[in-house]
Amino acid sequence: MSAGWLAVVGLGPGDAALVTPQAQALLDAATDAVGYGPYLARLAPRAGLAIHASDNREELDRAAHALSMATQGRRVAVVSSGDPGVFAMASAVFEALEAGPPAWRGLDVRVAPGVTAMLAAAARAGAPLGHDFCAINLSDNLKPWETVERRLRAAATGDFAMALYNPRSLARPDGFARALDLLREACGSGRVVIFARAVSTPEEALTVTTLGEARSGMADMRTVVLVGSSLTRVVSRAGAPFVYTPRWAPA
Amino acid sequence: MSAGWLAVVGLGPGDAALVTPQAQALLDAATDAVGYGPYLARLAPRAGLAIHASDNREELDRAAHALSMATQGRRVAVVSSGDPGVFAMASAVFEALEAGPPAWRGLDVRVAPGVTAMLAAAARAGAPLGHDFCAINLSDNLKPWETVERRLRAAATGDFAMALYNPRSLARPDGFARALDLLREACGSGRVVIFARAVSTPEEALTVTTLGEARSGMADMRTVVLVGSSLTRVVSRAGAPFVYTPRWAPA
Numbered sequence: 470m471s472a473g474w475l476a477v478v479g480l481g482p483g484d485a486a487l488v489t490p491q492a493q494a495l496l497d498a499a500t501d502a503v504g505y506g507p508y509l510a511r512l513a514p515r516a517g518l519a520i521h522a523s524d525n526r527e528e529l530d531r532a533a534h535a536l537s538m539a540t541q542g543r544r545v546a547v548v549s550s551g552d553p554g555v556f557a558m559a560s561a562v563f564e565a566l567e568a569g570p571p572a573w574r575g576l577d578v579r580v581a582p583g584v585t586a587m588l589a590a591a592a593r594a595g596a597p598l599g600h601d602f603c604a605i606n607l608s609d610n611l612k613p614w615e616t617v618e619r620r621l622r623a624a625a626t627g628d629f630a631m632a633l634y635n636p637r638s639l640a641r642p643d644g645f646a647r648a649l650d651l652l653r654e655a656c657g658s659g660r661v662v663i664f665a666r667a668v669s670t671p672e673e674a675l676t677v678t679t680l681g682e683a684r685s686g687m688a689d690m691r692t693v694v695l696v697g698s699s700l701t702r703v704v705s706r707a708g709a710p711f712v713y714t715p716r717w718a719p720a
Numbered sequence: 721m722s723a724g725w726l727a728v729v730g731l732g733p734g735d736a737a738l739v740t741p742q743a744q745a746l747l748d749a750a751t752d753a754v755g756y757g758p759y760l761a762r763l764a765p766r767a768g769l770a771i772h773a774s775d776n777r778e779e780l781d782r783a784a785h786a787l788s789m790a791t792q793g794r795r796v797a798v799v800s801s802g803d804p805g806v807f808a809m810a811s812a813v814f815e816a817l818e819a820g821p822p823a824w825r826g827l828d829v830r831v832a833p834g835v836t837a838m839l840a841a842a843a844r845a846g847a848p849l850g851h852d853f854c855a856i857n858l859s860d861n862l863k864p865w866e867t868v869e870r871r872l873r874a875a876a877t878g879d880f881a882m883a884l885y886n887p888r889s890l891a892r893p894d895g896f897a898r899a900l901d902l903l904r905e906a907c908g909s910g911r912v913v914i915f916a917r918a919v920s921t922p923e924e925a926l927t928v929t930t931l932g933e934a935r936s937g938m939a940d941m942r943t944v945v946l947v948g949s950s951l952t953r954v955v956s957r958a959g960a961p962f963v964y965t966p967r968w969a970p971a
Contacts (some may be wrong), residue, residue: 486742489835494737552835554842556967560850562963574957580843582835584740584803591805592831599811601871602878603854611968617741620852620878627874629854630866645878704818706825713814716779716807717862 475576477541477562478546479554479583480511484669487589492581499546503535504558508548527612529559531572532565536573552585556606586693587632590665593675595711596703597663597695600718602630607637607648614644621648625655625684630701630714633694637685652696653680661697661712664688677703677710723912726790726827728804728813729764729797730834730881735920738840753827754786754948755809759799777861779809783816787824792944803836807857807885820893838883841916844926846955848914853881858888858899865895872899876906881952881965884945897936903947904931912948912963913937920928928954928961 478494481487497501502512504659506522514520535545549557559580566573591598603624607617623701624631637645652660658681666674666689676687680696698712704711731790732738747753753763754827757773774782786796800808810831817824823970836874842849854875858868902912909932917925917940927938931947939945948965955962 481740483740487740489732489738490739491735493736495723513725517801541846552843554839554840554847556851558779559843559847559940560964562865563846563850563953563955563962564966566962567953567964574955574962578962580847582738582839582843584833584835585839587834588803588805589835592730592833595814596810598829598855599787601808601856602853603852603875604849605852605879607842613971614971615971616879620880622879623874623880624854626764626786626827626877627854629871629874661819701740702814702818709852711817711829713811713818715815718864718867720864720866 473539473544473576474544475535475545475547475562477580478506479546479552479581480548480550482582482586482589482669483667484549487584487669489581492583495581495662496546498544500543501538501545502548503531503545504548508550512548512680528561529565529584532558532562533569535562536566536569536576539576540572552583554582555585555604578709586634586668589668589697590663590693590695593668594633594663594695596678596713597661597697597701598630598632599714600630600716602632602696604632604634604700608635609641609644611631612649617644617648618651621651622655625652628698630698631696632671633696636688636692636694638690647689649680650687656680656696661701661703663695664692665695666692675709677712724790724793724795724827724919726786726796726798726813726829728810728831729799730801730803730832731801732835733757733840733920735803738835738920740832740834742861743834746832746943747797749795751794752789752796753799754782754796755799759801763799779812780816783809783813786813786822787817787820787827791823797823804831805833806855806912808834825965837885837919838946840913840919841944841946844919845914845928845946847954847964848880848912848948850965851881851882851967853883855883855885856886858895860892860895861885868895868899869902870937872902873906879949882947883947884947886941887939887943887945889941896939900931900934903957907931907947912952912954914946914963915943916945916946926960928963
């Protein structure tokens with residue numbers, strides 16, 4: 470095996486204080502950093518680190534490029550925000566690896582976990598994911614919208630709390646409004662909803678509301694939306710309320 | 721408001737390299753650390769830090785004690801392994817806060833997120849949670865077993881990948897076997913399963929198998945069990961295989 474390696478590294482939600490020492494050590498040891506431009510912009514530039522930025526839609530090509538560099542002995546960090554295994558680059562890297570030359574399977578490939586957006590958002594609000602929950606990617610770029618709806622219905626049937634990633638983008642203006650309609654019908658208009666934008670960054674904004682008051686325009690590409698279970702509680706106080714889902718469920 | 725505060729701090733899955741700088745800074749600033757003994761044992765002892773260990777079942781009492789100390793001006797770290805918002809102490813703290821004296825609502829209470837067990841386990845295996853997934857606590861200490869089964873069925877209906885926390889304890893020897901039976905029936909015996917024990921610690925052990933081969937004895941209190949969706953792939957290679965769930969789903 471060459472001395473090269475590929476590490477898929479999670480940078481956390483934005484704040485440098487949420488980057489793990491493991492992730493930082495891999496970034497410090499890398500010769501190449503590969504990823505979506507805005508994530509690469511979070512790295513401190515240094516001599517000896519080549520930066521390879523690509524568009525957000527080119528994930529498989531980017532992964533193949535990173536694997537190819539690792540076979541040449543480079544130490545390659547593929548960066549994602551949050552946790553790389555949650556709607557991010559790790560899956561694309563293994564998909565590219567499976568489809569690529571057999572030699573790629575012998576590479577030193579590892580994943581460095583991170584603090585994913587829903588956990589950072591939940592921490593800021595209290596503990597809204599404090600009991601069973603689902604994480605659902607609302608983007609229908611790579612799956613039919615029917616799959617999104619099927620999963621939202623299943624999550625509502627199971628009375629899970631939910632974390633909704635990628636609720637809305639310019640290319641998909643309508644899906645999130647339909648998702649809110651579906652959830653209102655399945656869960657009732659009183660259900661707690663949290664819009665958490667850019668948590669842990671200077672642009673952070675949190676809104677605690679209900680499905681009845683939620684509107685699709687409250688979310689953008691940098692928002693993760695948390696939906697409570699039927700048991701989720703809002704604890705009012707001076708300032709932003711605390712939101713939590715109890716550890717228990719009644720018989 | 722007093723100068724006291726309460727921070728619910730996630731220590732990650734075990735490796736010190738997975739403790740965020742934010743969590744470490746809160747631990748360094750605390751006057752008191754409260755939690756389950758084995759988690760407190762992970763802290764470096766130092767002058768000025770009082771350690772308050774309690775049993776794992778006494779979460780509400782522990783939370784109330786921590787809140788009470790914060791009102792007295794102490795800087796209290798309530799520690800959990802993993803992420804404190806995922807089947808850990810954050811929910812208990814807010815439940816105690818809601819039930820307690822009104823003055824507690826004015827306290828400076830914050831949650832420091834962490835790398836939860838399922839994300840550390842997924843990273844070690846590849847990217848098995850690379851698409852929509854559910855996190856389900858199999859313990860029926862605080863909820864009826866029927867709720868566990870309802871959620872497993874809903875997760876299977878939605879074709880989610882799943883992370884199963886607390887699969888098995890001495891007090892509940894049978895539940896996990898029933899869960900495996902239910903999942904075999906709902907998902908088929910070929911479905912990928914990963915038993916991930918004590919990830920990132922010296923006792924780490926990973927087993928990749930199928931529902932057909934999975935046995936309840938493969939899990940213990942330190943295991944998180946990951947179940948793939950219908951699309952989850954196993955990439956064979958010399959050594960442990962990579963497991964990933966694709967980012968896409970067919971129409």
